Amino acid sequence: MADHVMSCSCAAAPGCMVHRHREPQPEPAVLDSILDHIGNTPLVRLSRIAAAEGLQCELLAKCEYFNAGGSVKDRIARRILEEAEVDGRLTPGATVIEATSGNTGIGLALACAVKGYRCIITLPEKMSQEKVDVLRALGAQIIRTPTEAAWDSPESHISVAKRLHKEIPNSIILGQYDSPYNPIAHYDGTAEEILRSCDGRLDMLVVGAGTGGTLSGIARKIKERCPTCVVVGVDPVGSILAQPESLNQATSGMYYVEGIGYDFIPDTLDRSLVDRWIKITDKPSFTMARRLIRLEGLLCGGSSGGAVWAAVQAARELGPGKRVVTLLPDSVRNYMSRFLNDDWMKARGFLDADDEIREQRERN
Ligand code: PMP
Numbered sequence: 001m002a003d004h005v006m007s008c009s010c011a012a013a014p015g016c017m018v019h020r021h022r023e024p025q026p027e028p029a030v031l032d033s034i035l036d037h038i039g040n041t042p043l044v045r046l047s048r049i050a051a052a053e054g055l056q057c058e059l060l061a062k063c064e065y066f067n068a069g070g071s072v073k074d075r076i077a078r079r080i081l082e083e084a085e086v087d088g089r090l091t092p093g094a095t096v097i098e099a100t101s102g103n104t105g106i107g108l109a110l111a112c113a114v115k116g117y118r119c120i121i122t123l124p125e126k127m128s129q130e131k132v133d134v135l136r137a138l139g140a141q142i143i144r145t146p147t148e149a150a151w152d153s154p155e156s157h158i159s160v161a162k163r164l165h166k167e168i169p170n171s172i173i174l175g176q177y178d179s180p181y182n183p184i185a186h187y188d189g190t191a192e193e194i195l196r197s198c199d200g201r202l203d204m205l206v207v208g209a210g211t212g213g214t215l216s217g218i219a220r221k222i223k224e225r226c227p228t229c230v231v232v233g234v235d236p237v238g239s240i241l242a243q244p245e246s247l248n249q250a251t252s253g254m255y256y257v258e259g260i261g262y263d264f265i266p267d268t269l270d271r272s273l274v275d276r277w278i279k280i281t282d283k284p285s286f287t288m289a290r291r292l293i294r295l296e297g298l299l300c301g302g303s304s305g306g307a308v309w310a311a312v313q314a315a316r317e318l319g320p321g322k323r324v325v326t327l328l329p330d331s332v333r334n335y336m337s338r339f340l341n342d343d344w345m346k347a348r349g350f351l352d353a354d355d356e357i358r359e360q361r362e363r364n
Helices: 047-052 073-086 103-115 129-137 157-167 181-197 213-225 282-296 303-317 344-345 351-363
Strands: 003-005 020-022 044-045 056-062 095-099 116-126 143-145 171-173 206-208 230-236 276-280 323-329
Touching: 020 044, 020 103, 020 181, 044 181, 047 056, 047 143, 047 303, 047 351, 056 181, 056 303, 073 103, 095 213, 103 351, 116 157, 129 143, 143 157, 143 181, 157 171, 157 323, 181 213, 206 213, 213 230, 276 303, 282 303, 282 351, 303 323, 303 351
Parallel strands: 056 323, 095 116, 095 171, 116 143, 206 230, 206 323, 230 276
Antiparallel strands: 003 020, 044 056
């Protein structure tokens, strides 16, 4: 892997000289381990959704669920873990502890399984049983925390992870909420792949934000290479990441879409890179995820539906010859008993008679 320290403009410290950067590498014919199957994900044209929505521009989606652990977070999990190894902060026999909405946990548990570290994941109750089952299968120990706990309360998944770190000798929190290597993994990898696939030309980028690493890392590189590209952030109603603040006032409290939105602004989210925010809600997000599966054969998760729904709204103002890129962070594997299930959808008012008629029409 080509590693070098270079003058960087990463989200952690603009203009700093200290962060190691990596050139993207092609995947070898035979992999040393499945960790080498992270990155180089496909960029797919959403022609059927674009036609159904009457869009004139081209709509492309980076399918991150093809990564080894099934999500975009495999990229940062591998990166923050390997940077800690290089720095000597992570040594054999150590315990890796992380607070996560699930996908970073799966990426870390996968890396820990391959490399032989113990792994403890703190996870809010809201997150799906499917994520818990995958984490367990990968050998992680899981601690569930109350979803309603504020991020800085002692019961939150973040505070519980910090407490365990103090209690467990030779443990480490790799820290997706503040590690510069979270956005750098996307600045070095995901963004380079998108630019390469698009011959350096895109007009709009639409990406959801949780820690904001994906959005900030990709946006920073794309603004450098393609300054006219408009960056759109996607944030659920009930979260406070969007700007201006007035967008965040219509809170509906709890939302079901997993992995995006927070009640604090993570250090890894650089909102100065975002030109515009779009708020999303559960029903259109899940409806779009089901349409992506049915119309495009893309077996994605709920936040993917939210990102594509937002991309469609933003893309309406773009004419022929323009190109919008969005990103599908994870797979329907995480939500088999949730939005994929008609009864689950109906019980929450996300699938009514009109939706069923439209689904029927689109099926035929
Ligand atoms: N979608 C899903 C399903 C996720 O798990 C995450 C990670 N929390 C995101 C989107 C957002 O990614 P990021 O943390 O890089 O903002």
